[in-house]
Amino acid sequence: MGPIQTIEDLINLLRRRGVMMALIITLAASATLAHVLMRPEIYEAIAVIQVQSPSVGGEESQSSNQIARLLQTTEQQLTTRESLLEMIERHNLFSDTEGMNDDNKIYAMRTAVTFQSIATASQQAFGSPTSVSALTITVRLGEAEQAARVANDFAQNVLDRSIASQASRARDAATFFQTEEERISRQISALEDEIERFKAANPVVDEGTIAGERATIDAEIRAVSQEILAAQAELASLREKDRLRETDRRRIIDLEARETVLKTQRAALEGQRENLVDRVARTPEIERQLGAYARNLEQLQSQFQSVSERKVDAETTLRLEQENHADRFSLLERAVVPEYPVGGGRKKLLFAGTMGGIIAAFGLALLLETMNPVIRTSGQMQRQLGIRPVITLPELDLAKGRPKPERT
Structure with a gap:
């Protein structure tokens, strides 16, 4: 108790x-x-930048995630060490603070500046990224005029960098796809020339045509072989004579010459037949190679079509940027000099300290x-000990001549 x-x-x-x-x-x-x-008193200044949609109907020049990425990139560029030091020097910030090095100034500056994206109020399709409608730049500093100047400076930097970045991205995209289209076109032309050379060196033969040619060659070989046998038989009969006349000798010379010519002709026909057989054997490999060429050509043509479509989109985006019809940023509200400090709460803080x-x-x-x-009253004695005092004597202060509070 x-x-x-x-x-x-x-x-x-x-x-x-x-x-x-x-x-x-x-x-x-x-x-x-x-x-x-x-x-110290803190003054807050806010600048608002609006993200305007394309003024030309149809397809948007940039998707929502590209706008968000552009804003994020711009924010990162503006909050780098070099950019913040330039901002501090340009506006003579923290000049009244002694013993504050550059690192402390940069930390204080990053703490004082806040970038916040505002999503659009329109309903987004499921799975699509949230589109950005505005960007607020909030600056909190000890001087009201400095806060407004710095906020407007940051806003102007966002506008300048976003315009330059969008135009640069559009030009780079158009140049890249133009280069890609030319490169793929050269590859297609080179592949088509290679296919024509391969077809010329490896003609594809029809099975019916091959069968007819082979039958013709076989018939010619048989005819030539019969003529050779006939010439050889006549030569053998002439050479068996005991005495050859002059006409026989001339006939032998003619038959030997004819035999040589016929053998040469038969060898040529056999070579044609072997070449024909080799062509028939190589036909599947030639067809496979032609199929591979066709697939490569189809793939290059598909890439060419895709790159051409994207090049058209990039050129359209570039024209929209040049004519100011694409997504762009505009300063919706400049930062004004605040009249009163923010985050005062002095009465609340004083009340909290007093409480x-x-x-x-x-x-x-x-x-x-x-x-x-210590038991100081009769009520405490009765509650603590269960004893009810009979009398209560005051504690006398003999030095001053007045009684002290009663003590049981």
């Missing part, structure tokens, strides 16, 4: 510890007031009472 159980106990506690509690509360309130008065002092004072008083448990 604690020392405070009734209203009378609380009143007695306040009377005994009142001076100490008042001192603690006064110190807490004074310290809070000093902190509030010494706390903290009251709680601390009351807690310390309870702690002291708990550490020194």
